[in-house]
Amino acid sequence: MPDADPIARHRNRWFAVILLVGFSIVFFLPFAWMVSTSLKPLNETMSLPPRWLPSEPQWQNYPDAMRAMGPFWLYARNSLMLALLNVVGTVASSALVAYGFSRIEWRGRDSVFLLLLATMMIPFPVVMVPVYTLFRELGWIGTFKPLWVPAFLAGAFNVFLLRQFFLSIPKDLTEAARMDGCGEFRIFWQIILPLAKPALLTVALFQFMATWNDFLGPLIFLVRQEQFTLALGLQNFQSVQGGTAWHWLMAASTLVVLPVVFLFFLTQRTFIRGISTTGFK
Amino acid sequence: MAEIVIDNLRKVYPGAKGQPDKVAVEGASFTIHDKEFLVLVGPSGCGKTTTLRMIAGLEDITSGSIRLDGRLINDVAPKDRDLAMVFQNYALYPHMTVYRNMAYALELRRVPKDDIRRRVENAAKLLGLLEPDNLLERKPKALSGGQRQRVALGRAIVREPKAFLFDEPLSNLDAKMRVETRAELSRLHHALQATMVYVTHDQVEAMTLADRIVVMNGGRIQQIAPPLEVYHRPANLFVAGFIGSPRMNTITGTVTGEGDRVIFTEKGTDHPIRLAMRGDLARLLEKHLGQEVILGLRPEHLADARDLTDPDPGATFEARVDVVEPVGAETWVYLRSSAHQLIARVPHAEPRTDIGHTLHFTADLSRARFFHPGTGESL
Numbered sequence: 001m002p003d004a005d006p007i008a009r010h011r012n013r014w015f016a017v018i019l020l021v022g023f024s025i026v027f028f029l030p031f032a033w034m035v036s037t038s039l040k041p042l043n044e045t046m047s048l049p050p051r052w053l054p055s056e057p058q059w060q061n062y063p064d065a066m067r068a069m070g071p072f073w074l075y076a077r078n079s080l081m082l083a084l085l086n087v088v089g090t091v092a093s094s095a096l097v098a099y100g101f102s103r104i105e106w107r108g109r110d111s112v113f114l115l116l117l118a119t120m121m122i123p124f125p126v127v128m129v130p131v132y133t134l135f136r137e138l139g140w141i142g143t144f145k146p147l148w149v150p151a152f153l154a155g156a157f158n159v160f161l162l163r164q165f166f167l168s169i170p171k172d173l174t175e176a177a178r179m180d181g182c183g184e185f186r187i188f189w190q191i192i193l194p195l196a197k198p199a200l201l202t203v204a205l206f207q208f209m210a211t212w213n214d215f216l217g218p219l220i221f222l223v224r225q226e227q228f229t230l231a232l233g234l235q236n237f238q239s240v241q242g243g244t245a246w247h248w249l250m251a252a253s254t255l256v257v258l259p260v261v262f263l264f265f266l267t268q269r270t271f272i273r274g275i276s277t278t279g280f281k
Numbered sequence: 282m283a284e285i286v287i288d289n290l291r292k293v294y295p296g297a298k299g300q301p302d303k304v305a306v307e308g309a310s311f312t313i314h315d316k317e318f319l320v321l322v323g324p325s326g327c328g329k330t331t332t333l334r335m336i337a338g339l340e341d342i343t344s345g346s347i348r349l350d351g352r353l354i355n356d357v358a359p360k361d362r363d364l365a366m367v368f369q370n371y372a373l374y375p376h377m378t379v380y381r382n383m384a385y386a387l388e389l390r391r392v393p394k395d396d397i398r399r400r401v402e403n404a405a406k407l408l409g410l411l412e413p414d415n416l417l418e419r420k421p422k423a424l425s426g427g428q429r430q431r432v433a434l435g436r437a438i439v440r441e442p443k444a445f446l447f448d449e450p451l452s453n454l455d456a457k458m459r460v461e462t463r464a465e466l467s468r469l470h471h472a473l474q475a476t477m478v479y480v481t482h483d484q485v486e487a488m489t490l491a492d493r494i495v496v497m498n499g500g501r502i503q504q505i506a507p508p509l510e511v512y513h514r515p516a517n518l519f520v521a522g523f524i525g526s527p528r529m530n531t532i533t534g535t536v537t538g539e540g541d542r543v544i545f546t547e548k549g550t551d552h553p554i555r556l557a558m559r560g561d562l563a564r565l566l567e568k569h570l571g572q573e574v575i576l577g578l579r580p581e582h583l584a585d586a587r588d589l590t591d592p593d594p595g596a597t598f599e600a601r602v603d604v605v606e607p608v609g610a611e612t613w614v615y616l617r618s619s620a621h622q623l624i625a626r627v628p629h630a631e632p633r634t635d636i637g638h639t640l641h642f643t644a645d646l647s648r649a650r651f652f653h654p655g656t657g658e659s660l
């Protein structure tokens with residue numbers, strides 16, 4: 001509701017700014033701490049009282065960390081491959097399912113949709129064991145398959161997000177396409193998908209981050225070290241070295257987080273449009 | 282080129298939980314002739330859009346049939362009906378340029394590229410999308426409402442469809458654009474010699490555009506006739522009241538015979554309007570002697586007696602002037618008889634009747650219509 005009183009509006013605005021700045025600091029602090037630690041010599045990482053800035057930035061930490069972590073570039077390649085496969089799979093399958101839930105009428109649709117939403121409430125640890133058993137039966141343990149095939153089977157949250165967005169696309173448009181001669185799939189492909197770009201990008205970005213940062217999945221399903229991902233590789237600093245080389249761990253972590261940060265800044269404009277799904281008139 | 286035959290069409294929307302089913306269209310039968318401009322008109326919610334959408338194939342048919350050039354199309358997908366539709370909100374594809382919006386249907390039909398270009402450019406020229414500004418490479422977002430409207434028309438025209446379907450295509454335009462586009466549509470219909478079905482709730486659009494009008498109310502067809510016939514010979518009270526502005530005057534009264542004369546006497550007052558019928562009307566009303574009827578008379582058929590050289594005394598009555606509205610070329614005079622409120626349209630630019638005065642008014646009874654008070658049907 002627009003606030004008519006200019007003074008109240010001004011006050012609200014300042015309140016919002018302060019709140020947002022406050023939250024930004026809270027979320028930014030750990031990140032800043034990670035970057036700062038990555039540039040400290042080892043003896044400063046755990047010093048008391050804590051030092052905010054390294055006495056002298058140790059740029060050497062970065063190449064050292066990469067060497068200490070093992071085959072860094074191999075891990076990176078694995079991470080990237082899995083992330084891309086997951087992005088493609090999730091976007092394609094979730095969009096298709098969301099289309100079915102938003103644009104096609106069928107008996108029982110809304111009940112099935114509720115059921116799908118309910119699956120969001122099941123935490124992963126609950127299904128971890130049966131899922132592991134399933135993949136073992138399929139002979140997939142120790143391969144990449146458990147880490148990307150499920151992405152092609154659509155996830156509840158993404159379906160939900162895309163469905164909401166599709167619902168905001170005027171029905172007239174799809175009906176016009178139908179009159180123009182489109183069948184169902186062509187409407188999906190040539191009308192809905194191009195119009196849903198912001199939402200698709202959002203899903204893609206979420207999925208990229210989720211796969212890129214996933215630690216548990218690779219830990220459970222991967223066996224051989226040359227298949228490891230970056231997120232999994234980070235644990236090398238804790239176990240292999242005995243005691244933790246915090247400066248290297250943080251340097252490697254910074255490197256791992258960097259692509260995600262970069263991607264986010266690259267896409268933030270479209271991304272924000274994707275979350276606030278309004279905007280069609 | 283196409284003829285569409287609709288027979289006993291019915292549409293029932295299943296009610297939401299706990300709600301009764303909604304009958305949107307009931308027993309609709311009519312034929313849209315080849316090259317005809319047919320207008321479906323009626324108040325909001327009367328089932329016009331539903332009927333049009335069933336013709337388009339966007340809505341399932343509950344029962345009845347639709348034939349296109351003799352072929353039953355009840356279950357034919359919209360894309361195989363070869364009908365083009367222009368939507369109220371234009372429904373242009375936001376991610377495509379004007380050119381692609383218009384070319385899209387042809388691309389889907391694998392029309393050769395050169396043909397597409399030629400047809401799109403012809404349509405664009407016809408609709409003024411090239412001059413003064415070439416709009417073909419713009420996105421719909423960068424167009425005014427009127428321009429979008431023309432692109433939507435263009436998208437339909439390039440297809441050279443069997444028939445055009447319009448759902449209130451002018452309702453989002455401002456008054457001036459609406460009048461211009463209405464004329465343009467008329468011109469287009471003559472130029473294209475195409476079959477057109479047009480839905481509107483605006484009776485002026487219906488009157489000016491239609492070869493024939495289908496008047497609907499409450500899901501049922503009230504009358505199918507050319508515009509002037511609908512206007513001058515409405516089939517029932519609903520049509521009489523819906524078509525024409527200001528609306529037709531209605532006076533409830535009784536018919537009596539006095540000697541060889543047939544008299545209509547206004548009901549519910551001690552000083553009734555009394556009108557003496559002649560000729561055909563007298564013969565018509567003779568069958569209803571002693572019964573109650575409703576007289577319908579258009580405002581332009583009520584004249585200030587002072588304007589007439591020889592007012593018919595049998596058709597003249599007294600009424601008090603309530604309100605006077607000069608609307609430009611003419612003046613609307615609101616009258617009170619003792620039991621009814623009436624409107625007269627008099628051809629003076631300047632009001633010359635004073636409010637509160639009682640004057641003589643003369644009805645042109647040759648134009649009067651009579652309706653059955655129970656059924657509302659024309660006698």
Ligand SMILES: Nc1ncnc2c1ncn2[C@@H]1O[C@H](COP(=O)(O)OP(=O)(O)OP(=O)(O)O)[C@@H](O)[C@H]1O
Pocket residue numbers: 294295303304305323324325326327328329330331332482
């Ligand atoms: N999808 C639907 N589900 C249920 N009822 C509907 C649906 N579409 C229309 N109706 C109902 O059917 C009736 C006819 O609707 P329709 O849209 O055909 O009216 P209309 O004559 O086009 O009116 P308007 O001039 O307001 O556009 C209305 O009472 C409407 O509420």
Ligand SMILES: [Mg+2]
Pocket residue numbers: 329330331
């Ligand atoms: Mg309508």
